[in-house]
Amino acid sequence: MELDGTKVLERLIRRYPLGVRRIKEFLDSVEVYIRFQKLAEDNYGFYFFGDLGFFIILNKKRSKNYRKLTLAHEIAHIFYHKEQEEIVRKYSFGKEEDRKLEKIIDNEAQRLCHDYPDFIERLYRNAINVSKERLSYRLL
Numbered sequence: 001m002e003l004d005g006t007k008v009l010e011r012l013i014r015r016y017p018l019g020v021r022r023i024k025e026f027l028d029s030v031e032v033y034i035r036f037q038k039l040a041e042d043n044y045g046f047y048f049f050g051d052l053g054f055f056i057i058l059n060k061k062r063s064k065n066y067r068k069l070t071l072a073h074e075i076a077h078i079f080y081h082k083e084q085e086e087i088v089r090k091y092s093f094g095k096e097e098d099r100k101l102e103k104i105i106d107n108e109a110q111r112l113c114h115d116y117p118d119f120i121e122r123l124y125r126n127a128i129n130v131s132k133e134r135l136s137y138r139l140l
């Protein structure tokens with residue numbers, strides 16, 4: 001029977017859920033930069049892996065709450081980046097799987113915002129203050 005790659009990611013997240021300590025440790029081990037840009041209205045933001053490290057782009061046009069959720073969402077993507085890439089490479093990934101993967105990551109982001117609102121707020125504020133510098137340094 002063919003395994004669904006999204007199930008693998010779900011299982012992984014259940015085993016290693018994101019929390020404040022895990023995020024701090026993680027951000028200490030990678031380079032993460034935040035940029036605020038004007039994107040299309042329906043675009044929340046995105047992340048990519050560049051020469052310097054990870055970049056998170058947040059949409060200036062969205063409300064603060066959306067941007068905070070997007071920040072948590074992109075951090076979740078980055079946290080599971082390696083595993084995500086592996087899963088996408090290993091299993092067949094079409095539109096449906098992409099949609100499922102986004103939903104899984106988004107659930108994790110919503111849980112983070114719900115369980116650790118102060119931490120996410122602080123992360124967001126630091127992202128504004130030091131958007132040209134590495135986010136990781138200012139968190140600790």
Ligand SMILES: [Zn+2]
Nearest residue numbers: 073077102105
């Ligand atoms: Zn996403």
